[in-house]
Amino acid sequence: MHRIAYLAAIAYTVISVLYVILFSSGNNPSVYILLLFFGLQFFAVGFLFGNLRAIAMQPLGHIxxxxxxxxxxxxxxxxxxxxxYIGSFVSDSVLPLFIGFSIFGVLSLLVFMVLKRDAKLARV
Incomplete structure (x- = not known):
């Protein structure tokens, strides 16, 4: 579960950062390109949320x-x-949405890295 969630967080972050890099000029892509990015993004979210919920519920099996x-x-x-807050910036472009995805994707990767480091220190 941990590895799948980590890989999904990487995919989530990479997809959103790629969108921000490609369309940071403010030009809106075609709706097909937008749907492609949303599809990839939410595919990663499905793996990420499902596994994170399972990890969170692991110690709570009895309740x-x-x-x-x-x-x-x-x-x-x-x-x-x-x-x-993020939605308040969306007016005629979804760029602020993907910027928010990117920021929180990077933050989630940082949390994963800190937790991995702490787990390695606990084993020593």
Missing amino acids: AGIGAAINGSISTVMAVPITN
């Missing part, structure tokens, strides 16, 4: 229902203000 409810509510409470 899975309550754990899933708490996990879902906390992630929603965190996501709503972030999406409202």
Whole structure:
């Protein structure tokens, strides 16, 4: 689960950064190109969220229902203000959306790296 989530986070970040690099001039791509990028992005999100939820639920097997409810509510409470802020910049281009994807993709990769480093230190 950890490896799949890490690879999905890399894909998520690379796809969004690639979009930002290609279309940072402000010109909107065709709707087919946009749908391609969204499709790739949400494919990565499917692997990322599914595995991260499973990792979060791993120690809560004995209280899975309550754990899933708490996990879902906390992630929603965190996501709503972030999406409202990023969404406020979207007017006639989706570039701000992909910039937000890029920023939080890089942050998630940093979290993965810190957790991997801490796991290696705990084994020593």
